[in-house]
Amino acid sequence: MRWAALVTFAAGVVAALSVAQLAPGQAIERVRIQRPASPIPESLFLLLNSPPEYSRAGAGSWVGPAYWPRENPALRNTTAMNWEVGYDERPLNTERIALANLTRDWTEDQRAGVSVSHLVGGRVVGTIPGFFILQVERRSAPAELVLAFPIAPRLHTWVRFLLPRPENDSFYVKGSILASSWNRGQALLAMSRVRLEGNLPPSLVSIRRRSGRALGGFVVDMHSHAVVGIPVSLQRRSGSGWRQVATGRTSRIGGYAFRVPPGSYRVRATLDNRFSATSRTLRVRR
Numbered sequence: 001m002r003w004a005a006l007v008t009f010a011a012g013v014v015a016a017l018s019v020a021q022l023a024p025g026q027a028i029e030r031v032r033i034q035r036p037a038s039p040i041p042e043s044l045f046l047l048l049n050s051p052p053e054y055s056r057a058g059a060g061s062w063v064g065p066a067y068w069p070r071e072n073p074a075l076r077n078t079t080a081m082n083w084e085v086g087y088d089e090r091p092l093n094t095e096r097i098a099l100a101n102l103t104r105d106w107t108e109d110q111r112a113g114v115s116v117s118h119l120v121g122g123r124v125v126g127t128i129p130g131f132f133i134l135q136v137e138r139r140s141a142p143a144e145l146v147l148a149f150p151i152a153p154r155l156h157t158w159v160r161f162l163l164p165r166p167e168n169d170s171f172y173v174k175g176s177i178l179a180s181s182w183n184r185g186q187a188l189l190a191m192s193r194v195r196l197e198g199n200l201p202p203s204l205v206s207i208r209r210r211s212g213r214a215l216g217g218f219v220v221d222m223h224s225h226a227v228v229g230i231p232v233s234l235q236r237r238s239g240s241g242w243r244q245v246a247t248g249r250t251s252r253i254g255g256y257a258f259r260v261p262p263g264s265y266r267v268r269a270t271l272d273n274r275f276s277a278t279s280r281t282l283r284v285r286r
Contacts, residue, residue: 026049026050026051026052026053026054026055027049027050027054027055027056027062028047028048028049028050029047029048029050029056029083030045030046030047030197031045031046031047031048031085032044032045033045033046033087033151033157035087035155038087038089038152038154038155039152039153039155039201039275040151040152040155041198041199041200041201041271041272041274041275042272043198043199043272044151044196044197044198044199044200045196045197045198046085046157046159046194046195046196046197047119047194047195047196047197048083048085048159048190048193048194049190049193049194049195050062050081050190050193051064051081051186051189051190051193053065054079054081054186057080060082060083060084061080061081061082061083062080062081062082062083063078063079063080063081064078064079064080064081064173064186065078065079065173065174066078066079066173066174067079067165067166067171067172067173067174067179067182068171068172068175069170069171069172070172070175073175077165077166078165079163079165079166079173079182079183079186080163080164080165081161081162081163081186081187081190082161082162082163082164083159083160083161083162083190084159084160084162085157085158085159085160086101086157086158086160087155087156087157087158088100088101088148088155088156088157088158089154089155089156091154094129094130094131094148094149094150094156095111095113095131095133095148097131097148097156097158098111098130098131098132098133098146098147098148098158099133099146101146101148101158101160102133102135102144102146102160103144103160103162104135104137104142104144104162106135106136106137106138106142106144107135107136107137107138108133108134108135109134109135109136109143109184110132110133110134110188111131111132111133111134112131112132113129113130113131114129114130114131114132114147114149114191114192115127115128115129115130116128116129116130116147116149116194116195116196117195117196118195118196118197118200118223118225119195119196119197119198120197120198120199120225120226120227120228120229121228121229121252123228123252125225125226125228125254126223126224126225126226128149128150128151128196128223129149129150130147130148130149131147131148131149132145132146132147132148132191133145133146134184134187134188136180136183136184140167140168140169140180141166141167141168141169141171141179141180141182141183142162142163142164142165142167142183143161143162143163143180143183143184143187144160144161144162144163144187145160145161145187145188145190145191146158146159146160146161147159147191147194149196150222151196151200152200152201152222153222157196159191159194161187161190161191163183163186163187166179166182166183167179199221199227199228199229199230199271200221200222200223200225200227201221201222201227201271201275201277202219202220202221202227202230202269202270202271202275202276202277203220203221203222203277204219204220204224204277205217205218205219205232205267205268205269205277205278205279206218206219206220206279207265207266207267207279207280207282208282209282209284210257212259213259213260213261213262213284214257214258214259214260215257215258215260215265215267215282215284216255216256216257216258217255217256217267217279218250218253218254218255218256219232219250219254219255219256219269219277220254225254226250226252226253226254226255227250227254227269227271228250228251228252228253228254229249229250229252230249230250230269230270230271231247231248231249231269231270232247232248232249232250232256232267232268232269232270233246233247233267233268233270234246234247234248234258234260234265234267235265235266235267235268236260236263236264236265237263237264237265237266237281242266245260246258246260250269260284261284262284262285262286263283263284264281264282264283264284265281265282265283265284266278266279266280266281266282267279
């Protein structure tokens, strides 16, 4: 068993609803995350970006370049990579979630922490700490990799890559790359391209006094990433209750600002009319 040092990947995500061809031999698949019983927005997706020399062969399957034995170039087949997206609600840490979703009883090759890129509107708002485990069939070439990372306080998503071909090290990919080396490398490359796309629910709304009679703050999610372009409402204390006095939207960095007369205020941020977070109360004096 070999333990890899902590590494950071700008990770790429995805799913099986629509497929866009990027270039010859490369595909992106975009999958909506659908967990009705979990606190997940409707506009959240996983993006899976195939390695450059693979293309889509069917649901959950990519095929890559040819391989053959050096002594018999006529005996050819194409490399293959299967992928699957799933979810795990068990109260386990991320490393154990990755381990629990392996499907083969093979030899561990690598395990390490990774950073998965989180995008909103095509812009990276932060990275999510994840974990991967890569295992290989003993004295053979097939490989399996599982990447897991949290997307809600009690929910992980995982992506599994299984590379069944080439079958053993009597084969060379493109006539020169040893089969086992190819499968391990392509599994790691596919994992590094996983991304999460879309706002996660607001978790914290900060509020503070700015210059003059302005107040402002930021809306962030459970990972302290900006929640972008969502409605915010400014509420002023009125007697024993609150009255909405202004509305706006968070900026591309999750910020907001309002000009106000003296009074006591709070700000409420809402996503999909389903998720919300409210700031503390701030008193603005003359």
